[in-house]
Amino acid sequence: MNRRRLLQGALASGMALTARRLAAKPTDRAGGARTVPRVCSTWDFGVAANQAAWKVLAAGGRALDAVEQGVRVTEADLGNHSVGRAGYPDRDGKVTLDASIMDEHGNCGAVAAIEHIAHPISVARRVMERTPHVLLVGDGALQFALEQGFPREELLTRESETAWREWLKSAKYRPYTAGPGGKPGDASNHDTIGMLAIDAAGNLSGACTTSGMAWKLHGRVGDSPIIGAGLYVDNEVGGATSTGVGEEVIRNAGSFLVVELMRQGRSPEAACREAVERILHRRPATRDLQVGFLAIDKAGQVGAWAIQKGFSYAVCDAAKQDALLPAKSTY
Ligand code: SD4
Numbered sequence: 001m002n003r004r005r006l007l008q009g010a011l012a013s014g015m016a017l018t019a020r021r022l023a024a025k026p027t028d029r030a031g032g033a034r035t036v037p038r039v040c041s042t043w044d045f046g047v048a049a050n051q052a053a054w055k056v057l058a059a060g061g062r063a064l065d066a067v068e069q070g071v072r073v074t075e076a077d078l079g080n081h082s083v084g085r086a087g088y089p090d091r092d093g094k095v096t097l098d099a100s101i102m103d104e105h106g107n108c109g110a111v112a113a114i115e116h117i118a119h120p121i122s123v124a125r126r127v128m129e130r131t132p133h134v135l136l137v138g139d140g141a142l143q144f145a146l147e148q149g150f151p152r153e154e155l156l157t158r159e160s161e162t163a164w165r166e167w168l169k170s171a172k173y174r175p176y177t178a179g180p181g182g183k184p185g186d187a188s189n190h191d192t193i194g195m196l197a198i199d200a201a202g203n204l205s206g207a208c209t210t211s212g213m214a215w216k217l218h219g220r221v222g223d224s225p226i227i228g229a230g231l232y233v234d235n236e237v238g239g240a241t242s243t244g245v246g247e248e249v250i251r252n253a254g255s256f257l258v259v260e261l262m263r264q265g266r267s268p269e270a271a272c273r274e275a276v277e278r279i280l281h282r283r284p285a286t287r288d289l290q291v292g293f294l295a296i297d298k299a300g301q302v303g304a305w306a307i308q309k310g311f312s313y314a315v316c317d318a319a320k321q322d323a324l325l326p327a328k329s330t331y
Contacts, residue, residue, distance in 0.1 A: 036202055038300045038317040039066055041195035042243045042292065045080055046314030047322050049073045053197055054316045063199040064103045064125075067207035071099075071121050074193040075209055081163070083193055085118045085155045087211025089164050091171075092218045095155040096138075097211050098225040099124045104203035104235040108134055110225035114141040116152045121209045123150060124225070135225060167215055192224055194231060194241025196296040204296065206231050206239045212246065222246025228256035237263045238298055240272070243311065244291035248279050258295050268295035269303025269328070276305050276330055292327055307331060 037057035039050045053070030057063070075084030082088060089095045099120035100110035109128025111120050112135060123145045127136050136144050146152060156164075192210035199205075208231040212222040223230035223246030230246065232255035233239035240258035242249045249255070254275055261271035272293035279286050292306035294313050304313045304327035311327040 036198050036300045037063075037066075037200045038296070038302070038315065039063075039070065039195065039197040040294060040296055040302045040313055040315045041070065042193055042241065042294055042311075042313055044312050044314070044324055045074055045077065046193060046195070046312075047316075047324055048077075049193055049195060050314050050316035051321055053195065054321055057197060057199055058318070060200050062201075063197040063203050063205035064101070066197045066199065067195045067205050068101065068121055068125055070195050070197070071193050071207045071209050072119055075119050075121060081160060082211050082214065083209055084120070084211065085153070085157070087155065088160050088214035089156055089211075090216045090218045090220065091168075093156065093161065093164055094218060095160070095211055096218070096220075097155075097209070098222055098230075099207070099209035100225045100227055100231045101125050101128060101205070101207045102227060102231055102233040102239070103128070103205045104233070106233075106235070108227045108231075108233075110135045110227060111141040111145075112137045112221040112225040113219060114138065114145065116142060116155060117145045117150050118153050118155060119150070121207050123148070124207075124209075134227065137221070138219070164215070171215060192222075192230075192243045194224075194243060194294055196233070196239040196241060196294065196302075198296060198298075198300050202298070204233050204235050204239050204298070206233045206241055208241050223249035223254065226250055228253045230255060232256045232259050234259050234263070236298065238268065238296050240268075240275075240293055240295040242291065242293050244307070245286075245289045248283070248286050248289060248291050252279050252282065254279070254291070254293060258293050262295065262297050267303055268297050268301055269305060271295055272303055272305035273328070273330075276307055280307065280330060287331060292329075294327075305329065 039053040049070040053066035056066035096113040097120040102108040194208040210224045240255040292311035306329040
């Protein structure tokens with residue numbers, strides 16, 4: 001009898017312990033609990049990318065490896081026409097890619113306007129780890145990638161070429177920033193993936209990769225490979241990344257601004273909002289464009305803000321691996 005009671009008691013306290021452990025799982029702000037590890041990324045395709053990153057994080061891996069593995073999924077996605085293979089070309093029919101990566105030590109690497117390489121994010125990482133430089137562009141970036149053993153490939157798919165030829169008919173060879181009826185940089189012409197992760201050790205890293213605005217001038221570089229514009233990580237504070245019309249983000253050193261605002265005490269969402277409002281304040285015409293920021297802080301809290309409705313972001317952690325959230329917006 002006593003033994004049974006003892007066993008029942010042990011079972012009950014064991015269950016209570018499990019319940020307490022579950023209740024203590026990471027939450028956003030509750031009790032200041034740390035939300036680690038966690039990964040977030042831009043747009044709806046961020047869900048699949050996050051899941052690849054999560055495999056690294058859940059195994060106790062480094063945030064840097066997680067973000068590289070995560071965005072490689074999007075770079076390889078043939079259904080995505082603004083990142084990696086199958087990206088829409090520039091107005092001359094050339095697919096030119098931009099990518100950047102940044103780790104918890106402040107190391108960073110980037111490539112801009114690189115052609116024929118399917119995974120520019122991995123070239124960006126090699127620039128960071130194997131050269132004394134931060135940014136390689138165009139032919140030089142391609143030369144370096146080939147030397148590093150990356151295969152030279154044709155990235156323009158038949159589908160993307162058809163879309164480009166269609167565009168040429170009506171667009172009269174002008175750079176282009178919006179789909180039919182869309183706003184420049186919105187869901188009709190987006191797809192940059194920006195990803196931020198915090199690992200079990202509490203370290204932050206970020207990655208950003210894109211084929212940029214469809215039908216751009218040949219040689220145009222957007223915000224994505226510019227450290228401080230399309231991506232910025234400060235391991236003491238947090239990280240930020242952006243999507244939308246890159247020129248507006250570069251003008252305002254957008255991701256650096258978001259991180260600095262978090263340093264001053266803003267939440268990730270408040271920091272993203274203030275950066276968007278800075279862009280709007282300095283050039284009111286930007287209200288007709290789309291720019292969105294996504295940020296994560298050192299506690300793993302995630303927030304976002306955009307000029308227009310329609311920006312979404314994906315968040316993945318131990319509790320949920322497929323969350324997709326609508327970003328708040330000014331308009
Ligand atoms: C660029 N920011 O090249 C990228 C494009 C993009 O949503 O994110 N579009 O300007």
